[in-house]
Protein backbone atom coordinates (compact mmCIF):
# COMPACT_ATOMS: atom_id res chain seq x y z
CA UNK A 1 0.00 0.00 0.00
CA UNK A 2 2.75 2.42 1.00
CA UNK A 3 4.46 1.57 -2.28
CA UNK A 4 1.24 2.25 -4.14
CA UNK A 5 0.76 5.59 -2.41
CA UNK A 6 4.36 6.55 -3.11
CA UNK A 7 3.99 5.84 -6.79
CA UNK A 8 0.82 7.92 -6.94
CA UNK A 9 2.53 10.77 -5.12
CA UNK A 10 5.37 10.52 -7.58
CA UNK A 11 2.94 10.75 -10.47
CA UNK A 12 1.37 13.86 -8.94
CA UNK A 13 4.76 15.48 -8.57
CA UNK A 14 5.19 15.26 -12.31
CA UNK A 15 1.93 16.99 -13.07
CA UNK A 16 2.20 20.52 -14.40
CA UNK A 17 0.91 23.30 -12.20
CA UNK A 18 -1.43 25.39 -14.31
CA UNK A 19 -1.72 28.94 -13.11
CA UNK A 20 -5.14 29.56 -14.37
CA UNK A 21 -8.00 27.62 -13.07
CA UNK A 22 -10.85 27.51 -15.50
CA UNK A 23 -14.34 26.66 -14.50
CA UNK A 24 -15.31 24.22 -17.20
CA UNK A 25 -18.72 23.96 -18.69
CA UNK A 26 -21.03 23.87 -15.79
CA UNK A 27 -23.89 21.77 -16.84
CA UNK A 28 -25.76 19.92 -14.21
CA UNK A 29 -24.56 16.71 -15.84
CA UNK A 30 -20.84 17.42 -15.49
CA UNK A 31 -21.39 18.41 -11.93
CA UNK A 32 -23.47 15.37 -11.28
CA UNK A 33 -20.66 13.21 -12.62
CA UNK A 34 -18.09 15.03 -10.52
CA UNK A 35 -20.11 14.64 -7.39
CA UNK A 36 -21.64 11.22 -7.69
CA UNK A 37 -19.23 8.98 -9.61
CA UNK A 38 -17.98 7.12 -6.60
CA UNK A 39 -14.58 5.87 -7.69
CA UNK A 40 -13.43 8.86 -9.67
CA UNK A 41 -11.67 11.64 -7.94
CA UNK A 42 -9.49 14.58 -8.80
CA UNK A 43 -5.94 13.41 -9.36
CA UNK A 44 -4.63 16.52 -7.70
CA UNK A 45 -4.06 16.09 -4.00
CA UNK A 46 -3.94 19.80 -3.45
CA UNK A 47 -4.22 21.63 -0.19
CA UNK A 48 -7.38 22.61 1.45
CA UNK A 49 -7.15 25.54 3.73
CA UNK A 50 -10.70 26.35 4.42
CA UNK A 51 -11.79 27.73 7.73
CA UNK A 52 -15.20 26.60 8.74
CA UNK A 53 -17.67 26.10 11.50
CA UNK A 54 -21.03 24.49 11.04
CA UNK A 55 -23.71 27.14 10.93
CA UNK A 56 -26.31 26.69 13.60
CA UNK A 57 -26.62 26.82 17.32
CA UNK A 58 -25.01 23.54 18.35
CA UNK A 59 -21.82 22.87 16.43
CA UNK A 60 -20.64 20.53 19.17
CA UNK A 61 -23.66 18.29 18.69
CA UNK A 62 -23.07 18.22 14.93
CA UNK A 63 -19.64 16.80 15.58
CA UNK A 64 -21.00 13.83 17.50
CA UNK A 65 -20.97 10.54 15.59
CA UNK A 66 -24.67 10.12 16.37
CA UNK A 67 -25.42 12.98 14.00
CA UNK A 68 -23.72 11.30 11.07
CA UNK A 69 -25.98 8.53 9.82
CA UNK A 70 -29.08 9.30 7.78
CA UNK A 71 -31.27 6.76 9.47
CA UNK A 72 -34.30 8.34 11.13
CA UNK A 73 -33.09 9.77 14.31
CA UNK A 74 -34.51 10.40 17.64
CA UNK A 75 -32.76 13.37 19.20
CA UNK A 76 -29.13 12.46 19.60
CA UNK A 77 -28.27 10.38 22.60
CA UNK A 78 -27.04 12.43 25.47
CA UNK A 79 -23.53 11.01 25.59
CA UNK A 80 -20.24 12.83 25.50
CA UNK A 81 -19.14 11.71 22.06
CA UNK A 82 -17.87 15.11 20.96
CA UNK A 83 -14.18 14.92 20.11
CA UNK A 84 -12.08 17.07 22.34
CA UNK A 85 -11.91 20.70 21.30
CA UNK A 86 -9.71 23.37 22.83
CA UNK A 87 -8.89 27.02 22.28
CA UNK A 88 -6.71 26.08 19.30
CA UNK A 89 -9.72 24.51 17.61
CA UNK A 90 -11.77 27.58 18.26
CA UNK A 91 -9.00 29.66 16.73
CA UNK A 92 -8.72 27.48 13.65
CA UNK A 93 -12.48 27.42 13.27
CA UNK A 94 -12.56 31.20 13.05
CA UNK A 95 -15.67 33.26 12.60
CA UNK A 96 -18.91 31.45 13.23
CA UNK A 97 -20.67 30.34 10.09
CA UNK A 98 -18.03 31.58 7.64
CA UNK A 99 -16.30 28.97 5.48
CA UNK A 100 -13.04 30.00 3.88
CA UNK A 101 -11.00 28.38 1.14
CA UNK A 102 -7.86 29.24 -0.83
CA UNK A 103 -8.07 28.30 -4.51
CA UNK A 104 -5.42 25.76 -5.50
CA UNK A 105 -4.38 23.74 -8.55
CA UNK A 106 -7.26 22.09 -10.34
CA UNK A 107 -9.99 23.81 -8.38
CA UNK A 108 -13.21 25.06 -9.93
CA UNK A 109 -16.03 26.86 -8.18
CA UNK A 110 -18.02 23.65 -8.58
CA UNK A 111 -15.36 21.36 -7.14
CA UNK A 112 -14.78 23.65 -4.19
CA UNK A 113 -18.40 24.17 -3.21
CA UNK A 114 -19.78 20.70 -3.89
CA UNK A 115 -17.19 18.95 -1.71
CA UNK A 116 -18.76 20.93 1.14
CA UNK A 117 -22.18 19.74 0.08
CA UNK A 118 -23.43 23.00 -1.45
CA UNK A 119 -26.19 22.40 -3.96
CA UNK A 120 -24.97 22.12 -7.54
CA UNK A 121 -27.99 24.06 -8.77
CA UNK A 122 -26.70 27.10 -6.85
CA UNK A 123 -23.24 26.66 -8.36
CA UNK A 124 -24.73 26.51 -11.89
CA UNK A 125 -26.88 29.53 -11.19
CA UNK A 126 -23.85 31.56 -10.08
CA UNK A 127 -21.61 30.46 -12.94
CA UNK A 128 -24.23 31.20 -15.60
CA UNK A 129 -25.16 34.59 -14.23
CA UNK A 130 -21.56 35.64 -13.39
CA UNK A 131 -19.21 34.03 -15.95
CA UNK A 132 -16.17 35.69 -14.34
CA UNK A 133 -16.52 33.08 -11.60
CA UNK A 134 -15.23 30.54 -14.12
CA UNK A 135 -11.86 32.22 -13.93
CA UNK A 136 -10.70 31.57 -10.38
CA UNK A 137 -6.96 31.89 -9.86
CA UNK A 138 -4.63 30.01 -7.55
CA UNK A 139 -4.16 31.75 -4.22
CA UNK A 140 -7.44 33.72 -4.35
CA UNK A 141 -9.67 33.42 -1.32
CA UNK A 142 -13.27 32.23 -1.47
CA UNK A 143 -15.54 32.34 1.54
CA UNK A 144 -19.20 31.58 2.04
CA UNK A 145 -21.98 31.41 4.57
CA UNK A 146 -24.85 28.94 4.74
CA UNK A 147 -28.21 29.22 6.43
CA UNK A 148 -29.39 26.74 9.08
CA UNK A 149 -30.60 24.35 6.36
CA UNK A 150 -27.19 24.25 4.69
CA UNK A 151 -28.24 26.52 1.82
CA UNK A 152 -25.77 29.00 0.34
CA UNK A 153 -26.56 32.56 1.42
CA UNK A 154 -23.47 34.52 0.49
CA UNK A 155 -20.33 33.88 -1.53
CA UNK A 156 -17.31 36.20 -1.37
CA UNK A 157 -14.48 36.11 -3.87
CA UNK A 158 -11.30 38.01 -3.02
CA UNK A 159 -9.96 38.63 -6.53
CA UNK A 160 -7.01 40.59 -5.21
CA UNK A 161 -6.02 42.54 -2.16
CA UNK A 162 -7.85 45.47 -3.71
CA UNK A 163 -11.07 43.93 -4.95
CA UNK A 164 -13.70 41.65 -3.46
CA UNK A 165 -16.86 40.45 -5.22
CA UNK A 166 -19.77 39.35 -3.07
CA UNK A 167 -22.83 37.39 -4.21
CA UNK A 168 -25.88 37.48 -1.97
CA UNK A 169 -28.94 35.32 -2.40
CA UNK A 170 -31.85 37.46 -3.47
CA UNK A 171 -35.22 36.73 -5.09
CA UNK A 172 -34.39 33.20 -6.23
CA UNK A 173 -31.01 34.28 -7.63
CA UNK A 174 -27.85 36.04 -6.54
CA UNK A 175 -26.94 39.72 -6.53
CA UNK A 176 -23.34 40.85 -7.03
CA UNK A 177 -21.63 43.69 -5.21
CA UNK A 178 -18.03 44.83 -5.59
CA UNK A 179 -15.91 46.33 -2.84
CA UNK A 180 -12.58 48.05 -3.33
CA UNK A 181 -10.10 48.11 -0.52
CA UNK A 182 -8.24 51.37 -0.24
CA UNK A 183 -5.85 50.73 2.63
CA UNK A 184 -2.06 50.68 2.53
CA UNK A 185 -0.21 47.42 3.01
CA UNK A 186 2.93 47.29 5.11
CA UNK A 187 4.91 44.62 6.92
CA UNK A 188 4.88 44.08 10.65
CA UNK A 189 7.26 41.94 12.74
CA UNK A 190 5.90 40.54 15.99
CA UNK A 191 7.82 38.47 18.49
CA UNK A 192 6.78 36.75 21.69
CA UNK A 193 7.47 34.10 24.27
CA UNK A 194 5.17 31.21 25.13
CA UNK A 195 3.69 31.76 28.57
CA UNK A 196 0.55 29.72 29.14
CA UNK A 197 -1.25 28.64 25.95
CA UNK A 198 0.05 29.57 22.51
CA UNK A 199 -3.15 31.46 21.68
CA UNK A 200 -2.88 33.63 24.80
CA UNK A 201 0.84 34.25 24.23
CA UNK A 202 0.32 35.20 20.59
CA UNK A 203 -2.47 37.57 21.50
CA UNK A 204 -0.19 39.18 24.11
CA UNK A 205 2.43 39.64 21.39
CA UNK A 206 -0.07 41.67 19.34
CA UNK A 207 -1.32 39.10 16.84
CA UNK A 208 -4.97 39.34 15.78
CA UNK A 209 -7.31 36.33 15.75
CA UNK A 210 -6.92 35.69 12.00
CA UNK A 211 -3.14 36.08 12.32
CA UNK A 212 -2.96 33.49 15.10
CA UNK A 213 -5.13 31.27 12.94
CA UNK A 214 -2.68 31.56 10.03
CA UNK A 215 0.29 30.74 12.26
CA UNK A 216 -1.41 27.61 13.61
CA UNK A 217 -2.30 26.44 10.11
CA UNK A 218 1.19 27.18 8.77
CA UNK A 219 2.94 25.17 11.47
CA UNK A 220 0.35 22.44 12.12
CA UNK A 221 2.33 19.66 10.42
CA UNK A 222 5.64 20.50 12.07
CA UNK A 223 4.69 20.77 15.71
CA UNK A 224 2.00 20.05 18.24
CA UNK A 225 0.91 23.36 19.73
CA UNK A 226 -0.29 21.61 22.89
CA UNK A 227 3.26 20.44 23.58
CA UNK A 228 4.97 23.83 23.48
CA UNK A 229 7.04 24.69 26.54
CA UNK A 230 7.13 27.79 28.68
CA UNK A 231 9.79 30.07 27.23
CA UNK A 232 9.52 28.84 23.61
CA UNK A 233 9.96 31.81 21.26
CA UNK A 234 8.13 32.86 18.14
CA UNK A 235 8.66 35.49 15.46
CA UNK A 236 5.94 36.38 12.98
CA UNK A 237 6.29 38.46 9.82
CA UNK A 238 2.95 39.60 8.51
CA UNK A 239 1.66 42.04 5.93
CA UNK A 240 -1.14 44.28 7.18
CA UNK A 241 -3.55 46.56 5.40
CA UNK A 242 -3.95 49.81 7.34
CA UNK A 243 -6.88 52.13 6.81
CA UNK A 244 -7.59 55.14 9.03
CA UNK A 245 -5.01 53.87 11.50
CA UNK A 246 -6.71 50.49 11.82
CA UNK A 247 -5.56 47.11 10.55
CA UNK A 248 -8.25 45.92 8.13
CA UNK A 249 -6.80 42.58 7.10
CA UNK A 250 -3.50 40.80 7.06
CA UNK A 251 -1.56 38.05 5.39
CA UNK A 252 1.11 35.93 7.07
CA UNK A 253 4.46 36.03 5.23
CA UNK A 254 6.56 33.80 7.41
CA UNK A 255 6.88 32.40 10.90
CA UNK A 256 9.66 30.95 13.03
CA UNK A 257 9.06 29.06 16.23
CA UNK A 258 11.81 27.84 18.54
CA UNK A 259 10.78 25.00 20.81
CA UNK A 260 13.55 23.65 23.00
CA UNK A 261 16.60 23.94 20.75
CA UNK A 262 14.65 23.23 17.56
CA UNK A 263 13.73 25.98 15.09
CA UNK A 264 10.79 25.44 12.75
CA UNK A 265 9.89 27.76 9.90
CA UNK A 266 7.06 28.14 7.42
CA UNK A 267 6.63 30.67 4.63
CA UNK A 268 3.67 31.49 2.46
CA UNK A 269 3.95 30.93 -1.30
CA UNK A 270 1.92 32.72 -3.97
CA UNK A 271 -0.53 29.81 -4.02
CA UNK A 272 -1.57 30.71 -0.47
CA UNK A 273 0.04 27.56 0.96
CA UNK A 274 2.88 27.22 3.43
CA UNK A 275 6.14 25.44 2.72
CA UNK A 276 9.40 24.96 4.58
CA UNK A 277 12.67 26.82 3.97
CA UNK A 278 13.47 24.63 0.96
CA UNK A 279 10.06 24.89 -0.66
CA UNK A 280 9.09 21.36 0.37
CA UNK A 281 5.47 20.57 1.22
CA UNK A 282 4.81 20.20 4.93
CA UNK A 283 1.74 18.01 5.12
CA UNK A 284 1.74 14.24 5.22
CA UNK A 285 -0.26 12.83 2.35
CA UNK A 286 -3.55 11.03 2.93
CA UNK A 287 -4.75 7.86 1.29
CA UNK A 288 -8.08 8.35 -0.48
CA UNK A 289 -9.55 5.09 0.86
CA UNK A 290 -9.25 3.60 4.36
CA UNK A 291 -8.84 0.05 3.07
CA UNK A 292 -6.25 -1.80 0.99
CA UNK A 293 -8.70 -2.40 -1.82
CA UNK A 294 -11.62 -0.24 -2.86
CA UNK A 295 -15.10 -1.35 -1.97
CA UNK A 296 -18.47 -0.48 -3.45
CA UNK A 297 -20.03 2.74 -2.18
CA UNK A 298 -23.36 1.77 -0.67
CA UNK A 299 -24.32 5.26 0.49
CA UNK A 300 -22.89 8.61 -0.57
CA UNK A 301 -22.00 11.75 1.34
CA UNK A 302 -25.04 13.97 1.67
CA UNK A 303 -24.71 16.73 4.23
CA UNK A 304 -28.05 18.47 3.71
CA UNK A 305 -29.86 18.75 6.96
CA UNK A 306 -33.27 17.51 7.85
CA UNK A 307 -35.82 19.49 5.91
CA UNK A 308 -38.30 20.80 8.47
CA UNK A 309 -41.10 20.82 5.86
CA UNK A 310 -40.85 17.43 4.20
CA UNK A 311 -38.94 15.77 7.01
CA UNK A 312 -37.20 13.58 4.43
CA UNK A 313 -33.67 14.84 3.92
CA UNK A 314 -31.27 13.86 6.66
CA UNK A 315 -27.54 14.39 6.72
CA UNK A 316 -25.13 11.61 5.91
CA UNK A 317 -21.78 13.04 6.91
CA UNK A 318 -19.64 10.31 5.49
CA UNK A 319 -19.53 7.66 2.82
CA UNK A 320 -20.48 4.00 3.34
CA UNK A 321 -18.40 1.23 1.80
CA UNK A 322 -19.98 -2.24 1.71
CA UNK A 323 -17.38 -4.76 2.88
CA UNK A 324 -17.22 -8.12 4.62
CA UNK A 325 -17.03 -8.11 8.41
CA UNK A 326 -13.41 -8.35 9.51
CA UNK A 327 -11.85 -6.28 6.70
CA UNK A 328 -8.79 -4.39 8.01
CA UNK A 329 -9.48 -0.65 8.34
CA UNK A 330 -6.46 1.62 7.85
CA UNK A 331 -5.60 5.11 9.10
CA UNK A 332 -5.64 7.31 5.98
CA UNK A 333 -2.89 9.58 7.32
CA UNK A 334 -0.47 10.11 10.18
CA UNK A 335 -2.19 11.32 13.31
CA UNK A 336 -3.28 10.79 16.87
CA UNK A 337 -6.20 8.59 17.91
CA UNK A 338 -8.60 10.79 19.90
CA UNK A 339 -11.46 8.32 20.28
CA UNK A 340 -11.67 4.54 20.12
CA UNK A 341 -14.80 3.26 21.80
CA UNK A 342 -18.42 2.25 21.52
CA UNK A 343 -21.07 4.87 20.78
CA UNK A 344 -24.55 3.42 20.53
CA UNK A 345 -25.57 4.41 16.98
CA UNK A 346 -22.05 4.55 15.59
CA UNK A 347 -21.20 1.15 17.03
CA UNK A 348 -17.51 0.78 17.75
CA UNK A 349 -15.74 3.72 16.19
CA UNK A 350 -12.35 5.41 15.91
CA UNK A 351 -11.60 9.13 15.49
CA UNK A 352 -8.15 10.27 14.37
CA UNK A 353 -6.87 13.83 14.35
CA UNK A 354 -4.32 14.84 11.70
CA UNK A 355 -2.58 18.19 12.20
CA UNK A 356 -4.94 20.88 13.50
CA UNK A 357 -7.40 21.02 10.62
CA UNK A 358 -8.18 17.44 9.72
CA UNK A 359 -10.07 14.67 11.45
CA UNK A 360 -11.18 11.27 10.16
CA UNK A 361 -13.74 8.88 11.64
CA UNK A 362 -14.46 5.19 11.07
CA UNK A 363 -17.70 3.58 12.31
CA UNK A 364 -19.62 0.30 12.82
CA UNK A 365 -16.38 -1.56 13.55
CA UNK A 366 -16.14 -5.11 14.83
CA UNK A 367 -12.83 -4.82 16.64
CA UNK A 368 -10.83 -1.78 17.75
CA UNK A 369 -7.05 -2.12 17.42
CA UNK A 370 -5.94 1.29 18.76
CA UNK A 371 -6.30 3.33 21.94
CA UNK A 372 -6.95 7.04 22.51
CA UNK A 373 -3.68 8.98 22.66
CA UNK A 374 -1.91 6.52 20.36
CA UNK A 375 0.08 7.90 17.42
CA UNK A 376 -0.66 6.18 14.11
CA UNK A 377 1.01 6.27 10.72
CA UNK A 378 -0.70 6.33 7.35
CA UNK A 379 -1.67 2.77 6.45
CA UNK A 380 -1.64 1.42 10.02
CA UNK A 381 -4.41 -1.04 10.88
CA UNK A 382 -6.70 0.65 13.36
CA UNK A 383 -9.67 -1.74 13.40
CA UNK A 384 -11.57 -4.54 11.70
CA UNK A 385 -14.76 -3.54 9.93
CA UNK A 386 -18.09 -4.77 11.22
CA UNK A 387 -21.81 -4.23 11.49
CA UNK A 388 -22.16 -2.74 14.98
CA UNK A 389 -24.47 0.07 16.10
CA UNK A 390 -27.29 1.41 13.94
CA UNK A 391 -26.32 -0.46 10.80
CA UNK A 392 -28.36 -2.41 8.29
CA UNK A 393 -25.54 -4.55 6.90
CA UNK A 394 -21.76 -5.02 7.04
CA UNK A 395 -20.15 -1.75 6.01
CA UNK A 396 -17.64 0.91 6.95
CA UNK A 397 -18.90 4.46 7.47
CA UNK A 398 -15.96 6.79 6.82
CA UNK A 399 -15.82 10.57 7.40
CA UNK A 400 -13.35 13.40 6.79
CA UNK A 401 -13.76 16.65 8.69
CA UNK A 402 -11.87 19.83 7.76
CA UNK A 403 -12.04 22.53 10.40
CA UNK A 404 -14.98 20.87 12.08
CA UNK A 405 -16.93 20.63 8.85
CA UNK A 406 -17.75 17.27 7.26
CA UNK A 407 -16.63 17.10 3.61
CA UNK A 408 -17.15 14.53 0.88
CA UNK A 409 -14.40 11.90 1.39
CA UNK A 410 -14.47 10.93 -2.29
CA UNK A 411 -13.83 14.44 -3.62
CA UNK A 412 -12.30 16.42 -0.73
CA UNK A 413 -8.98 18.11 -1.34
CA UNK A 414 -6.54 16.27 0.87
CA UNK A 415 -3.40 17.75 2.43
CA UNK A 416 -0.66 18.15 -0.12
CA UNK A 417 2.60 16.28 0.01
CA UNK A 418 4.39 17.73 -2.97
CA UNK A 419 6.58 20.79 -2.76
CA UNK A 420 7.10 23.66 -5.17
CA UNK A 421 8.89 23.13 -8.47
CA UNK A 422 10.27 25.23 -11.34
CA UNK A 423 9.71 28.96 -11.34
CA UNK A 424 7.30 28.78 -8.40
CA UNK A 425 10.10 27.32 -6.31
CA UNK A 426 12.66 29.91 -7.40
CA UNK A 427 10.25 32.78 -6.66
CA UNK A 428 9.51 31.25 -3.31
CA UNK A 429 13.17 30.77 -2.38
CA UNK A 430 13.88 34.42 -3.25
CA UNK A 431 11.06 35.40 -0.92
CA UNK A 432 12.44 33.17 1.84
CA UNK A 433 15.90 34.72 1.48
CA UNK A 434 14.35 38.12 2.08
CA UNK A 435 12.03 37.16 4.93
CA UNK A 436 14.20 34.77 6.88
CA UNK A 437 16.80 37.24 8.24
CA UNK A 438 13.92 39.33 9.58
CA UNK A 439 12.62 36.52 11.75
CA UNK A 440 14.82 37.30 14.77
CA UNK A 441 13.82 37.03 18.41
CA UNK A 442 14.66 40.38 19.93
Ligand SMILES: [Zn+2]
Nearest residue numbers: 069319320397
Ligand atom coordinates in the same frame (compact mmCIF):
# COMPACT_ATOMS: atom_id res chain seq x y z
ZN1 LIG B 1 -22.91 5.91 6.81
